[in-house]
Amino acid sequence: MTKRWLRQALAMGAALLLGNAEPKDQSAILLKPDAVFDGVDGKVHAGWQVLVRGERIEAVGPDLTALAGTRVILLAGDTLMPGMIEGHSHLFLHPYNEASWDDQVLHEPLALRTARAVVQARATLLAGFTSERDLGTEGAGYADVGLRQAIDQGIVIGPRLAVATRAIVAKGAYGPKGFEPGVEVPQGAEEVSGTDNIVAAVRRQIAAGADWIKLYADYRWRPGEDSRPTLSLDEMRTAVAAAHDAGRPVAVHASTTEGMRRAVEAGVDTIEHGYGGTAEVFAAMAAKHIALCPTLAAVDATSRYRGWTGDEPAPAGVRQSRESLKLALKAGVSICMGGDVGVFPHGDNAREMVLMAADGMTPAQVLIAATAGNARVLKLADRVGSLKPGLLADLIAVSGDPTQSIDAVRHVELVMKGGAVVASR
Numbered sequence: 144m145t146k147r148w149l150r151q152a153l154a155m156g157a158a159l160l161l162g163n164a165e166p167k168d169q170s171a172i173l174l175k176p177d178a179v180f181d182g183v184d185g186k187v188h189a190g191w192q193v194l195v196r197g198e199r200i201e202a203v204g205p206d207l208t209a210l211a212g213t214r215v216i217l218l219a220g221d222t223l224m225p226g227m228i229e230g231h232s233h234l235f236l237h238p239y240n241e242a243s244w245d246d247q248v249l250h251e252p253l254a255l256r257t258a259r260a261v262v263q264a265r266a267t268l269l270a271g272f273t274s275e276r277d278l279g280t281e282g283a284g285y286a287d288v289g290l291r292q293a294i295d296q297g298i299v300i301g302p303r304l305a306v307a308t309r310a311i312v313a314k315g316a317y318g319p320k321g322f323e324p325g326v327e328v329p330q331g332a333e334e335v336s337g338t339d340n341i342v343a344a345v346r347r348q349i350a351a352g353a354d355w356i357k358l359y360a361d362y363r364w365r366p367g368e369d370s371r372p373t374l375s376l377d378e379m380r381t382a383v384a385a386a387h388d389a390g391r392p393v394a395v396h397a398s399t400t401e402g403m404r405r406a407v408e409a410g411v412d413t414i415e416h417g418y419g420g421t422a423e424v425f426a427a428m429a430a431k432h433i434a435l436c437p438t439l440a441a442v443d444a445t446s447r448y449r450g451w452t453g454d455e456p457a458p459a460g461v462r463q464s465r466e467s468l469k470l471a472l473k474a475g476v477s478i479c480m481g482g483d484v485g486v487f488p489h490g491d492n493a494r495e496m497v498l499m500a501a502d503g504m505t506p507a508q509v510l511i512a513a514t515a516g517n518a519r520v521l522k523l524a525d526r527v528g529s530l531k532p533g534l535l536a537d538l539i540a541v542s543g544d545p546t547q548s549i550d551a552v553r554h555v556e557l558v559m560k561g562g563a564v565v566a567s568r
């Protein structure tokens with residue numbers, strides 16, 4: 144790619160990102176990598192190219208014709224693929240080895256948390272993640288709705304966001320905790336008790352801008368205890384019904400067998416973590432087409448914060464997360480790529496993908512999970528996730544062949560969002 148065309152492409156990207164309408168410039172860009180991974184068939188297609196016009200993909204395949212006036216971007220040594228999709232993030236959190244979860248929720252001003260979230264959204268996009276499901280602000284209220292709007296309006300740059308706002312927990316089951324019982328302490332999610340109360344919370348969060356509803360099926364009732372079920376089956380059923388009536392899917396935090404069982408029976412759309420899953424629970428998930436977001440990287444990160452160096456044998460929690468992924472794969476459960484990023488640094492989202500490959504998935508399976516798979520699970524397949532004519536031109540180029548080494552996704556050479564080049568090395 145010549146410097147002249149790169150400057151023009153970057154200028155076009157800046158213009159698109161700073162506007163809030165469809166791009167006025169409908170000129171074409173032809174991307175010519177070594178190969179293309181389309182997100183669907185799991186293969187790398189040598190010699191394929193992608194033609195973009197405006198904000199959408201116009202053509203994909205070998206030997207595409209570049210008409211007069213078409214910008215040509217040469218990507219020698221790179222594989223072009225769909226922009227990746229982060230399935231489980233918390234943009235309003237930062238790594239727990241920098242500040243504890245309690246300190247972030249209780250002591251950091253909302254303006255500080257929002258400013259950090261803006262920076263973290265940018266880092267996520269530049270790491271090649273052009274869409275992201277953010278599953279709760281953890282005490283930052285509805286600030287994720289405003290961040291989504293700021294990105295959509297081109298005020299700041301970041302992925303296309305689907306947000307869950309405050310999330311919903313059983314009364315008394317979440318945190319922060321450990322204070323005088325008579326003092327009302329700000330919580331990391333909205334507390335509910337009873338079916339009427341939880342339906343009201345679901346509707347309130349949807350009205351405020353939630354794209355997804357997030358429930359906590361289990362949690363630690365007191366610090367140091369094991370997780371136990373919190374929301375009743377009736378509470379979850381009524382919440383799911385209210386959310387689905389409003390056209391909003393439901394994600395459920397569940398790490399215990401019983402919490403997962405209730406979530407499955409309630410008809411949720413995704414289960415987050417799932418460390419306590421059994422063969423029977425995963426079979427039920429597969430039968431109901433409920434996806435698992437295994438969040439391997441969260442367990443890996445917190446274990447390292449406690450002193451684990453990566454040597455084997457791994458801590459019990461790491462071993463349990465690995466085993467749950469294997470059981471889910473064996474049962475045929477759809478796997479959502481999402482690492483619970485925020486527990487570890489934003490921009491290092493690919494950490495989850497590397498662990499998925501290390502723990503039993505092929506690189507191609509991981510890549511599909513992070514692109515077309517997540518697009519399907521997150522109800523985005525009509526817009527993004529694969530390289531097909533008519534879809535939004537959210538594309539990235541990575542150095543080398545990611546189907547041979549998943550680590551290639553850590554080496555992003557170009558990021559395009561909606562036909563705009565937002566980063567190029």
